[in-house]
Amino acid sequence: MTGHDGWDPEDTALVRAYVITKGRELPDEEQLSLITLVTASPGHAQRPLRLSPEEQMLLDICSAGYLSVAEIAGHTRLPLGVVRILLASLVEGGYLITRPPVAPAQLADREILEEVLNGLRAKFG
Amino acid sequence: MVSAPSLGERAYVRSGGTQTAVKILVVGHFAVGKTTFIGSISEIEPLSTEETMTQAAESVDDLKGVHGKTTTTVAMDFGRLTISDRVVLYLFGTPGQQRFVQMWEDMARGALGALVLVDPERLADSFPVIDLIESYGLDYAIAVNHFDGTPLRDERALREALDLLDDTPVVTCDARDEKSSAAALTTLVRYLLDRSQQTTHPAPHQTSH
Numbered sequence: 001m002t003g004h005d006g007w008d009p010e011d012t013a014l015v016r017a018y019v020i021t022k023g024r025e026l027p028d029e030e031q032l033s034l035i036t037l038v039t040a041s042p043g044h045a046q047r048p049l050r051l052s053p054e055e056q057m058l059l060d061i062c063s064a065g066y067l068s069v070a071e072i073a074g075h076t077r078l079p080l081g082v083v084r085i086l087l088a089s090l091v092e093g094g095y096l097i098t099r100p101p102v103a104p105a106q107l108a109d110r111e112i113l114e115e116v117l118n119g120l121r122a123k124f125g
Numbered sequence: 126m127v128s129a130p131s132l133g134e135r136a137y138v139r140s141g142g143t144q145t146a147v148k149i150l151v152v153g154h155f156a157v158g159k160t161t162f163i164g165s166i167s168e169i170e171p172l173s174t175e176e177t178m179t180q181a182a183e184s185v186d187d188l189k190g191v192h193g194k195t196t197t198t199v200a201m202d203f204g205r206l207t208i209s210d211r212v213v214l215y216l217f218g219t220p221g222q223q224r225f226v227q228m229w230e231d232m233a234r235g236a237l238g239a240l241v242l243v244d245p246e247r248l249a250d251s252f253p254v255i256d257l258i259e260s261y262g263l264d265y266a267i268a269v270n271h272f273d274g275t276p277l278r279d280e281r282a283l284r285e286a287l288d289l290l291d292d293t294p295v296v297t298c299d300a301r302d303e304k305s306s307a308a309a310l311t312t313l314v315r316y317l318l319d320r321s322q323q324t325t326h327p328a329p330h331q332t333s334h
Contacts (some may be wrong), residue, residue: 001267015205018282031257033234033235034148034203034215034217035146035147035215035235036143036146036230037138037141037146037150037267038205039141039142039206047172050221056129057128057129058129060129061130061132064132064134064137065134065136065137065141066137066138066139066141066142066144067136067137067138067141068138068146068205068215069170070174070203070215070217070266071172071203071205072135073174073175074129074172074173074174074203075132075136076129077132078173079174079175080176081176083174085193086174099141099142099144099146101289109237109321110321110322112145112147112212112237113237113317113318113321115206115208115211115212116147116212116214116237116310116314117314117315117318118209118309119206119208119209119212120208120307120310120314121311123206123208123286123307124166124299124303124304124308124311125257125304
């Protein structure tokens with residue numbers, strides 16, 4: 001029991017989104033799509049940390065491996081737009097690195113579809 | 126306090142450093158079984174995220190969209206399937222409401238194709254979904270979610286009712302069953318592959334941004 005009915009002044013839901021994002025705008029769609037894979041950059045622990053609690057949370061969750069932008073939003077329960085903005089700023093600050101989905105020109109759709117088809121067959125018979 | 130949820134090792138993308146992430150949409154009207162389908166073959170517990178459906182200027186105004194704001198949040202469910210060391214597949218599911226244009230654009234951009242889940246007893250509810258998928262130019266297959274032993278309307282009638290092209294695959298599946306869901310997905314991917322082989326692709330041109 002907290003004695004405050006669970007009310008926490010720092011509860012994300014009580015903070016206006018523009019406060020969390022510091023008024024920044026949505027990044028370019030291509031930069032952080034739903035399936036762009038994100039992870040902490042190798043040197044992130046050495047960087048001076050002046051991050052908001054939400055940015056710190058995103059950095060923490062990205063420290064143990066790669067996750068897609070959508071998964072990061074799902075795990076943190078932050079709205080997707082907010083997550084995108086915060087991730088973009090962490091990328092800009094060098095805390096995170098991204099692996100955008102490979103453009104069709106680099107890896108042919110057909111090649112990917114063949115790989116997916118073979119993978120599904122191998123997995124599920 | 127804001128603290129990061131602790132995630133097990135399995136939550137992370139196995140070979141994220143080298144894998145190409147691709148996505149397939151699982152669409153269908155409300156309560157047709159999208160979440161069940163995604164859950165039956167996803168290697169992670171299906172996740173959900175919300176997108177705020179308004180102008181950016183308004184959407185940052187209030188997280189909950191209360192106080193008489195016109196913001197609407199709509200949930201999108203998704204799951205993941207590691208295909209190989211080269212490819213990781215995401216499955217995204219959302220209801221086919223035309224008014225959520227922004228979400229559809231996000232989801233449709235770069236998608237390999239779509240699996241349209243259809244309830245044979247509520248065919249008309251699938252019309253707007255199929256219209257949307259077509260308007261985004263996505264190739265799709267129909268999976269008739271067929272779980273309660275009701276007799277399936279014959280395929281020709283269903284094709285007519287849904288106004289499908291002759292080569293659009295129609296399969297039945299039980300969205301609760303992993304193998305059945307995987308078979309429906311396999312049918313879609315085989316169809317997408319056939320389509321890509323039929324289409325003569327011009328040499329990919331360099332885009333210069």
